[in-house]
Amino acid sequence: MRASRPGMSRALVRRETIAGYLFLLPSLFFFLVFVIYPMFMCIYTSFFDSNMGKDAVDMFIGLGNYKELFQDKIFLGALKNTAIIVLVSVPTVCAFSLWVSSAIYNMKPVFTSAFRCIFYLPVVTGSVAVTVVWKWMYNNYYGIFNYLGKSVGLIDSNINWLGDPKYALWCIILILFTTSVGQPIVLYVSALGNVDQTLVEAAEVDGATKTQVFWKIKWAQIMPTTLYILIITTINSFQCFALIQLLTSGGPSHSTDTVMYYIYYTAFKLYRYGYGNAMGVVLMVIIAILSAIQYKLGQTDS
Amino acid sequence: MTTKKSALYKIIAFVLVLILALLFTFPLYWILTGSFKTQKEINSTSPAWWPSEWTMKNYENLMGKMKAPLWEVSVPFSQYFTEDGTATVVSAGPQVPGAIRWMLNTIWMAVAAMLLTCLTSALAGYALAKKRFIGRTLIFTLIVCAMALPKQVILIPLIREMSSLKLYNTISAVIYPIVGWPFGVFLIKQFAEGIPGEIIEAARIDGAGEVKTFTTVAYPMIKPGVGALAIFTFINSWNDYFMQLIMLSSTKNLTISLGIAKMQAENSTDYGLIMAGAAFAAVPIITVFLIFQKYFTKGITMGAVKG
Numbered sequence A: 001m002r003a004s005r006p007g008m009s010r011a012l013v014r015r016e017t018i019a020g021y022l023f024l025l026p027s028l029f030f031f032l033v034f035v036i037y038p039m040f041m042c043i044y045t046s047f048f049d050s051n052m053g054k055d056a057v058d059m060f061i062g063l064g065n066y067k068e069l070f071q072d073k074i075f076l077g078a079l080k081n082t083a084i085i086v087l088v089s090v091p092t093v094c095a096f097s098l099w100v101s102s103a104i105y106n107m108k109p110v111f112t113s114a115f116r117c118i119f120y121l122p123v124v125t126g127s128v129a130v131t132v133v134w135k136w137m138y139n140n141y142y143g144i145f146n147y148l149g150k151s152v153g154l155i156d157s158n159i160n161w162l163g164d165p166k167y168a169l170w171c172i173i174l175i176l177f178t179t180s181v182g183q184p185i186v187l188y189v190s191a192l193g194n195v196d197q198t199l200v201e202a203a204e205v206d207g208a209t210k211t212q213v214f215w216k217i218k219w220a221q222i223m224p225t226t227l228y229i230l231i232i233t234t235i236n237s238f239q240c241f242a243l244i245q246l247l248t249s250g251g252p253s254h255s256t257d258t259v260m261y262y263i264y265y266t267a268f269k270l271y272r273y274g275y276g277n278a279m280g281v282v283l284m285v286i287i288a289i290l291s292a293i294q295y296k297l298g299q300t301d302s
Numbered sequence B: 001m002t003t004k005k006s007a008l009y010k011i012i013a014f015v016l017v018l019i020l021a022l023l024f025t026f027p028l029y030w031i032l033t034g035s036f037k038t039q040k041e042i043n044s045t046s047p048a049w050w051p052s053e054w055t056m057k058n059y060e061n062l063m064g065k066m067k068a069p070l071w072e073v074s075v076p077f078s079q080y081f082t083e084d085g086t087a088t089v090v091s092a093g094p095q096v097p098g099a100i101r102w103m104l105n106t107i108w109m110a111v112a113a114m115l116l117t118c119l120t121s122a123l124a125g126y127a128l129a130k131k132r133f134i135g136r137t138l139i140f141t142l143i144v145c146a147m148a149l150p151k152q153v154i155l156i157p158l159i160r161e162m163s164s165l166k167l168y169n170t171i172s173a174v175i176y177p178i179v180g181w182p183f184g185v186f187l188i189k190q191f192a193e194g195i196p197g198e199i200i201e202a203a204r205i206d207g208a209g210e211v212k213t214f215t216t217v218a219y220p221m222i223k224p225g226v227g228a229l230a231i232f233t234f235i236n237s238w239n240d241y242f243m244q245l246i247m248l249s250s251t252k253n254l255t256i257s258l259g260i261a262k263m264q265a266e267n268s269t270d271y272g273l274i275m276a277g278a279a280f281a282a283v284p285i286i287t288v289f290l291i292f293q294k295y296f297t298k299g300i301t302m303g304a305v306k307g
Helices: A010-045 A064-069 A073-104 A109-125 A127-137 A144-151 A165-180 A182-193 A197-205 A210-221 A223-238 A242-247 A259-268 A273-301 B002-034 B057-064 B098-130 B136-147 B151-164 B171-180 B183-192 B197-205 B210-238 B241-247 B256-266 B271-291 B293-306
Strands: B067-069 B072-074 B089-092 B095-097
Touching: A010 A273, A010 B098, A010 B136, A010 B151, A010 B171, A010 B183, A010 B210, A064 A273, A073 A109, A073 A165, A073 A182, A073 A223, A073 A259, A073 B002, A109 A127, A109 A165, A109 A182, A109 B002, A109 B271, A109 B293, A127 A165, A127 A242, A127 B002, A127 B256, A127 B271, A165 A182, A165 A223, A165 A242, A182 A223, A182 B293, A197 A210, A210 A223, A223 A273, A242 A259, A242 B241, A259 A273, A259 B151, A259 B241, A273 B151, B002 B271, B057 B095, B057 B098, B057 B271, B067 B098, B095 B098, B098 B136, B098 B171, B098 B183, B098 B210, B098 B256, B098 B271, B136 B183, B151 B171, B151 B241, B171 B210, B171 B241, B183 B210, B197 B210, B210 B271, B210 B293, B241 B256, B256 B271, B271 B293
Parallel strands: none
Antiparallel strands: B067 B095, B072 B089
16 A cells, blocks of 8 residues: 555645545544543553542552453353354354355245344344343243243243353353344345355256255355354354343353453442453453454465 | 164254253243232242242332432533532423433433444545545554454543543443444444445545435445444343443432342342342343344344444
């Protein structure tokens, strides 16, 4: 990217630069003030013992927060829970949405768009509305899950779904799943619709089976979409927060803490601002590494 | 034989997808029917699939809780001059149910965030794609790096920043970071790359100024991108619960999601009331979604392809 084209006169360069910055100015203002500055502050404050009080003075403690972080059992537990959520939800979301999409993309357009719409509904409904109704469904006494489970004989007595460390995290993963497949399905339906039909027909003429056509031709062509879905689902699973905050508040006894929730808890319940930021930095690094790996993998594959 | 088999598979797949779709709509169905059920039916251990007796009581309860003024007009920038840092209110509307005020807050927030984001991103994306100037590469690198990071980690420092700017607990504190998020600039830039340089050159030769070139030549070509971005921003800001949660605190400044969450925290067992709240929050956005459904799916796909 050159700063100027060879034939451009000095005056023109200046004119372009001024015009460019004037166009950029409004956006750059919001970007620098409300994104870059806090991002910088996040890293900066992570080296301080800092709380949210009005007259509190920040004390520089170097890597102290980071040292504490890796000995903090709750944080390590939160990291483990986050890893479980990501490892379970990313493959299931991808596989499920790929299957649904390949089932619906060549239906009559009415059905395709109706189904696509329905699977997208939990996303638009909003996390709070979705979560409160699930909370009711999981309820120990009035919830529909216990009622159904007992009437078909799956369970003998009521299960306190969200209050039992054995089930709580899985209950959250289930809700996260229903709110995560909407976007991948929309993307896959459009990607499958764009697969080069001449290649598919050529393969069919050569006697390839449906399964072969799918894996040998379509899979390769929708690879960029898969990659994109992998990345956004990973990031979304990492950021799982509203569900935890509204359903379990990380409980029972921190068994459903995720990193995102624990950051919130440290900063806004314990008022440990610097410590929370140190966690934020660790989360940033993990996500950056994962995105880079997924990106690299996707590039070598296709 | 194979066609028979694949026809059978198609039918089975259709039925399976249909069942799944019904399961996916169930929570919404449960919200809507639950909001019309009587207290007795809700607190029964064998749930009723359909309300046996329809009641508006839950909605009456929802509208009877947490009053807030319908509007408040305050002197601009007055928060910087008063002692306690609150703005001087010159006109306050009549007291209305909190839910109404929250809905208005949410609509204002989402619409303002959407318009501001589209405007700033369109200008900046165009400049980054079509203008050659010093520092362009640096800015673009910053944008790409910022985009790869989780948005939520900046929220803690943002709180402090907003308090020192005296914006904490105002809707603006939610709007500005959304506008600053660089995804929009990135998306529009990808669209603006497609504008042929010759057209811009031609407009310039015809004597069009920078602004005129943008509005008459560039804007029509990035319009689909702006549309997609508008939808994206609207939905995302409407549903950005975390940001709203930490930025807004007083009853009159809540968004509808926050308000429902607060009601849930205070009346955790009154499921009828909470379902009424959830329905009140969800129905408008779902209606918007159903009306603009085509654009939504287009917007999502375009965002992915270009992004």
